[in-house]
Amino acid sequence: MVVPLLFMPCGPRWIVLAACVTATILVAGCGSRSAQMDSAPAPVALPPAVPSAQPVLLFNGTGTSADVGAVEAVLSGMGIGYITANSAQLSAMSEAQLGGYKLIIVPGGNSIDIGESLNPGTAANLQAAVQQYGVHYLGICAGAFFGGYSVYNGIDLTGGVSFDFYADEFLGIHQEMVELSFPNSSPLNVYWQDGPQLSGWGEVVAKFPDGTPAIVEGASGNGFVIFTGVHPEAPESWMDTLMVTTPVSVDQAYAAAIVKAALDGTTLPHF
Secondary structure, three states, X not given: OOOOOOOOOOOOOOOOOOOOOOXXXXXXXXXXXXXXXXXXXXXXXXXXXXXXXXXXEEEOOOOEOOHHHHHHHHHHHHOOOEEEEOHHXXXXXXXHXXXXXXXXXXXXXXXXXXXXXXXXXXXXXXXXXXXOOOOEEEEEOHHHHHHOOOOOOOOOOOOOOOOEEOHHHHHOOOEEEEEEEOOOOOOEEEEEEOOEEOOOOOEEEEEOOOOOEEEEEEEEOOEEEEEEOOEOOOOHHHOOOOOOOOOHHHHHHHHHHHHHHHHHOOOOOOO
């Protein structure tokens, strides 16, 4: 069962770049730097039961992009049940209600708009759901910016670490295929659009061509977190005239591996 909603592009940083350049489909986020894992907080009361058939809460409110649909396609292809929540619905949920889910996913879009569309206490509730109740979190592009520290009502699952854009943003490039390197597997050519590099927090799962982290994972209190600055879930229609060297099906299979790791709280191979 799914409750539908909105989408949009990605892209700010924690200064003032609230945009993510066009293209029929957009996707990215905003951010900054440094890191430390949070120590496990005291146990809390058990949250309300969430149907085991729908363990994932997928945000699709203000600021999200067509990446919502791309993530839905991955979840559906894996047979994973999920519920969607828009900005008003997410803001209305208590930390205990959020704590009933196994995984919260915030996809690509505009991270400033995502944060500012939510009530001031919502980020704190999301943080408590992860760090106290042990919910897992997957932040994709804008969702990674939003999951770190941000003055735009970010969740701060990183102990004060914020993320900045991948270097090509500052060369005036806003979307491209980038070759990611992995510790023990072949490189992948993956879609990037105004996304962050994730220096300063967690274990590095994949690196951008300049060596900065493109995907990271780690503990945040009692929860498990994966942030990705790229979009392996991207459909072929997003690539348009870009040079693609890895089959889209291979990238999407890796996206499924990321979702499974985030859902189960298991680590991916890392450097």
